[in-house]
Amino acid sequence: MEKLIDLAYIVASILFIFGIKMLGRADTARRGNLLSAVGMLIAVVATLFYKEIIDFKWIAAGLAIGAVIGGVWAQRVQMTGMPELVALFNGFGGLASVLVGWAEHEFGHRTDVVTLISIYAAILIGGVTFTGSFIAYLKLAGKMSGRPTLFAGQKAINGLIFAALLILGVYYCIQPVAWVLYAIIVLSLLLGVLGVLPIGGGDMPVVIAFLNSFSGLAGAAAGFVILNKVLIVAGCLVGTSGIILTIIMCKAMNRTFGNVLFGGFGAAGGAAGKAVEGEMKGISVEDAYYVLEAAQNVIFVPGYGMAVAQAQHAVKELGSLLEKNGAEVRYAIHPVAGRMPGHMNVLLAEADVPYEQLCEMDAVNPTISQVDVAIVIGANDVVNPAAADDPSSPIYGMPIINVHEARTVFALKRGKGAGFSGLENALFFRENCRMIYGDAKDTITQLAAQFKSGH
Amino acid sequence: MEKLIDLAYIVASILFIFGIKMLGRADTARRGNLLSAVGMLIAVVATLFYKEIIDFKWIAAGLAIGAVIGGVWAQRVQMTGMPELVALFNGFGGLASVLVGWAEHEFGHRTDVVTLISIYAAILIGGVTFTGSFIAYLKLAGKMSGRPTLFAGQKAINGLIFAALLILGVYYCIQPVAWVLYAIIVLSLLLGVLGVLPIGGGDMPVVIAFLNSFSGLAGAAAGFVILNKVLIVAGCLVGTSGIILTIIMCKAMNRTFGNVLFGGFGAAGGAAGKAVEGEMKGISVEDAYYVLEAAQNVIFVPGYGMAVAQAQHAVKELGSLLEKNGAEVRYAIHPVAGRMPGHMNVLLAEADVPYEQLCEMDAVNPTISQVDVAIVIGANDVVNPAAADDPSSPIYGMPIINVHEARTVFALKRGKGAGFSGLENALFFRENCRMIYGDAKDTITQLAAQFKSGH
Amino acid sequence: MKIFVPKETDPIETRAALDPVSAKKLIGLGAEVVIESGAGERADHHDADYTAVGASITTDRAGTLAAADAVLRVRKPEPAEIARQKSGALHVSFLDPFNESGLIKAFADQGVTAISLEMIPRTTLAQKMDAISSQANLAGYVAVILAASRMKTILPMMMTPAGTISPAKFFIVGIGVAGLQAIATAKRLGARVTAFDVRPEALEQAESLGAKALRIDLGQTGGTEQGYAKELTPEQLEKQRLEQGKVCAQSDVVITTAKVFGRKPPILIKSDVVAGMRPGSLIVDLAAEGGGNVEGIVPGEEVVTPNGVRLIGLANYEGHVATHATQVLAANFANMIEHFWDKEAKAVRINLADDIQKGCVITHGGAVVHERFKTA
């Protein structure tokens, strides 16, 4: 029997591995989900055969109630309500880990350090996951303001709680007494609340992904508590793959993970003395890919640099890839871009860009705030906001393509070289602009490669 | 102590994981090799602290002798002799597994089924690896003819040995007596010899990769014998990653794995009734990539299909990627390709293919036997060997581009459609021709994507 | 074998039947090549260029005609010159055989073996001697260059500080060899190109060059087995004209290329369509020499209609690029002679069982041997 159970666990683990892998590809995702569900079924059924398990009444009742509630919710929810439901479910998983840890504390037979550490980890991580997810749920469901909730000393308080949790953890491992456990439970629940409150509603999906990875680790910790392999494998798989997913999601929002988690704090702390002079922020081709991959509306703004790099064919290819990915793609041509009238036209026609996708400056500018990403390819003067902002600029008064009003701007240049007019360009210092240094053709080719290897 | 040893094993395993991953990329390969060597050192040193290990004399002597021999060989060998040396080393590893299994059989304390199975596996796999690698070594070193060595009934004999080994294995697990073990040792050594003899010298690298993966599994089996984790992890990593590598190497030779292992047999068995009418053999884009990736000399032969698919930009891109990968790339233009004089020129010029890379038929044909891969893109009549072979063909007498004389031909077409002349094309049935079905632009784009994601 | 290339007599003809490169090739085969002095002058090939490769120059046209075993020329001969040739000699040129029954009779009577370049089968094997294709190809290019040089506008799109210049709209009617090259050339220069043909496969071919194909459902159509177009029914022509009219009205340049094998070219653009076109727009008719695809065309001249549309109906488009036209035409001649060359006899071997010769040899051994012209 034991052996069969173990075998079943191995099978379940394998199904989880395949499940996660397949969930990451569009054509196999649904089947992957099914596989992992089958794995779960096998794991649950196998567990029921454990000799320790005797009282089937409770189990049956618990499973039934949980299944009905989960099933009904999942069926009822609107398309738009799904993310918050996932948050809620995730919170429940965290709470379950807390309860398992607690039960083991109360009634477990083993008191070695590893077990205690595991109980501690299960409760801490589970608790944070529970309340954190719940706050995320409230924010997403609109039952709580999506704006970061900030108050003075927040950072310090969180730090204090965290330190207390650490100390209590050590203490617990030495002296596993009940009040310490209760304190840990309460404090982790609090940490979850306080940790998520300062994060804005738009970042909630990332938070949920992160908490999900967290709850996987809580599961793995619970696995160490009861010495169960499948829990460890599944929990750890979810833990690490979740981290990767979290990072990917951050990249798609052109944010770093730290920025998401602590951005709210930063806003609170440093709002007063915000520097006027920004800095030019680079972005790696890979991160740029994640942003582009999620973009619905993209414009290319070619300039003389595209011609120098002879990047037109690569640009056209990237454009086609973006279109295939579902984005609307246009090419915004500034009348003076390049070094001769119609310079960009010659090149783009050579690369077979359809005339329909070429847009004049005046056609693009009114719609530019809907543009997710503006890719500036070796252009400089024609996107220099000084032309609109700075009466002392020699190009003041010239209409430009207002890429700085797009959500995100990628500026492709080799270095810090100025354009024909020799002017510094404030665009590159803007908050929403990221530089991708290097020859434009190389950069674009690499971006396209990212797209292709994504399939 | 025990715990430290286990920790060391975990560290070693992690280093192996990183080592293998890094060995697969050109920029990190050397560091990867170093990392895995460090892992090995850690594993070995940790093992020395085992309490069962008492007699350090022997150990020190063994390690010293082995290290000197291995070190000297590795330093002395010529560049050209490296692959065979690897084969030899690999064989030694296999023999070591045999010896470990044998020692365990003789002096081990455990006699449960799992242990017995493991001993059996370690000896069987190790034995095959040893002699197989040795034969491979002889063939590569030129100490034995590289040609497949075939004799009548070879297949049957191998089958018999294999069956005998199976039966002996079952028997051994029930009755672990010595003669059975000796029989197993002898027979597996024999199987290694007979299995590799019929394989040609050119295929030896694949065989070594395969045997290497095998010896990894032997190590894992030995790990089960002595219940050692790091052996299991490292052995299994090598076992499965080796399988993948073997498959990749087969693909680069445009062969299937079965074809490599049993090709010799097939040639011996079915040589008499070889069908004159071949069949059109497809190849997946991925497999085609592996072949192209290893090619040094590539020609594109565009035809009307390239024009229909408007694949010229994609073709140019693939050409550039191939060049970057170190291949010489030319475009062979047949005078009547397309539907108007100069059709291909218009398209390729549009895609900015340099005039220098365009070759006339008469310039290409004399050099075509040096071409590793000829990529026929939607051309048909202009590469139809009937023009040279078949006096009854309406195009008999027309010079064609003799792609069928290239080492490998990839023919890109949507289906079985004929060309302008409506003729069937025997090229597509040739042994060295592989069809890649689908719109030429899609196919080429996918091929290019494979290249890009390879970096 | 003594091969003679007389100077072309038609003043609009700028090409020659052989250029020095092909002459050299024939001499290499073992032929003797004689060129009438000045024959290549208008294609920038001077007498000295020919002698440099081993050909001889003559000024005695009549005498050499009589002595030659083969005469190569571009245009059909005067009947009087046929009579000068010796019996059993070869004559290769464009002949317009459907309209020149008199010439055919003259050849037969004289015992000259006459090969008509037009009649070379449009098969893959014969492509290297297919002069119709090699010349139509250049004609298609020239049509676009001519149009571009006569327009008061430019072809490509340009977004400039002084506003956007929109790309010129071209409409190519008839997508044979010439039509395809016209599409390619106009596309290269940045024009928007629409194309139309009655053969559906030709529409695909146009698209293979990046043009937009105008698809009109005409019901049953098709070509002869040799790839030439069949004539349409009046209803079909009507529907086609209607749809085409719409496109023409929006086009800056219309190029028509429909020659129909052995017949007068069909009228594709009637006067009402021309009248609907914009002032300043241009029509180039490649079929003008045979009568034209456009109503109101005057072969060899440029006509401006009352509404300011310019109709261009030259006779010899490929002659504009005489050097290259001569190069490929001469290659066609040389390929043909090489293909049928008898090494021992050092002469062209006539073999009416051969598929290509069956198609293009009109008279042989004093009789009309071609199926299509036997009754004539």
Add this chain to the structure above:
Amino acid sequence: MKIFVPKETDPIETRAALDPVSAKKLIGLGAEVVIESGAGERADHHDADYTAVGASITTDRAGTLAAADAVLRVRKPEPAEIARQKSGALHVSFLDPFNESGLIKAFADQGVTAISLEMIPRTTLAQKMDAISSQANLAGYVAVILAASRMKTILPMMMTPAGTISPAKFFIVGIGVAGLQAIATAKRLGARVTAFDVRPEALEQAESLGAKALRIDLGQTGGTEQGYAKELTPEQLEKQRLEQGKVCAQSDVVITTAKVFGRKPPILIKSDVVAGMRPGSLIVDLAAEGGGNVEGIVPGEEVVTPNGVRLIGLANYEGHVATHATQVLAANFANMIEHFWDKEAKAVRINLADDIQKGCVITHGGAVVHERFKTA
């Protein structure tokens, strides 16, 4: 403000100063636009087209000249017509101010504010009114189209059943705006293009269009701050001529574009180089009107040299595409007027402190106000 566009008097001029679109724009600003009857005729703009957008047509040239607040024209005026304008009126056109001190004096004497299109600064901000650029751009295109239409060969490479036609070789000397467009156009047509300029950044620009740049080490060179080229030393010119000669000898077409700001164009191709070129090859000199970059050029004519090289030195290349040339030139005029428009006064505001006006206003308030011409 009453703006008058007289008909151009020079017979080689086909452009007009305003097209209907730009006329409409000016009327929209609040100006009154009067066009001399027939002014746009050669650019395919008829009187009715102008009246349709609200302009009025006049046949009384002299009267309207006297009444107008601003006169726009393409070419410089007759001195007699300056005298007709009222004091304080505006006159905008190409003026050739370096060579026309008489005209400048006439403007100053008459109290007319004269703006020279040539003198508009080549800055990014002023590009929309930069008529030199907008016209040179079209001239570059025309140069290639002209060459293509006069060559006996085709430009693109073609590998055909009748042999391979090699691509034409173009050599563009002087890579300003016109040179760049010539490069682009020749490349589009499939030619192999080599280009040369003394400014190194121009070589990079040529490469940005796919041309091969001829790099000759000339030592110290440079341009004025406005982007025009400086004159070279005799030694530099000699070395340059030598290297260029080699490229010319291999080229089918040479296009020269070097106008040097305010001077006679430099001679880039001397007779010996021309003599080294192949018969049938072509030279198109875009600087011909100012004297030419090529020795032996005759402005406005086509010359065939003894060795069969054809020298083309037209005067008004952009005039060949009169419709588009008028479109962009008119846009330049309209942009300039809009840029300096005073909404209240409904007139152009002259402000000599403005960078652009400082560059291009030659006379104002009865005096020569431009730095460069004050002594004149």
Add this chain to the structure above:
Amino acid sequence: METLVLLLFVFVLAGFLGFELIQKVPSQLHTPLMSGSNAISGITVVGALIACGIGDNSFGQWLGFGAIILATINVVGGYLVTDRMLGMFKKKDK
């Protein structure tokens, strides 16, 4: 102890595997993947089942019972909602 070490091995290997499995995920799959792996993290249900067994008094039962309900909601709801999400993607042409 030996068991714990091996479990640690399992943990480490599973961790690496988790890193390797997810490489590049198209943005429209971010939410389903998150949701799907959230359902897997409901594997705590197995822990809950066992915990429910070890409790030898009613409080223990209640803890285990609560854990089972919560974890089951996570599992069942998680899988179903993921499946619904994925079902909504129209089969795009590849």
Add this chain to the structure above:
Amino acid sequence: METLVLLLFVFVLAGFLGFELIQKVPSQLHTPLMSGSNAISGITVVGALIACGIGDNSFGQWLGFGAIILATINVVGGYLVTDRMLGMFKKKDK
């Protein structure tokens, strides 16, 4: 038994990891990768060391001794030869 099951877990996970680790290998790395992982498969040296310990008579010692020598050759030679191979690739410009 429990240990064996866990070892099986380890085996399975390591197997999957092996599959995932190798994705696409440029052809010039095929041989070094093979050689490098061959060196890793020399991990049998650990088995040999332990086997050498269990042998309680001289034959067992000899077996273990032989195994150690062979496995060490594999390990030391393997790593060195791989390193030499990789050292031969000139640093190609990327």
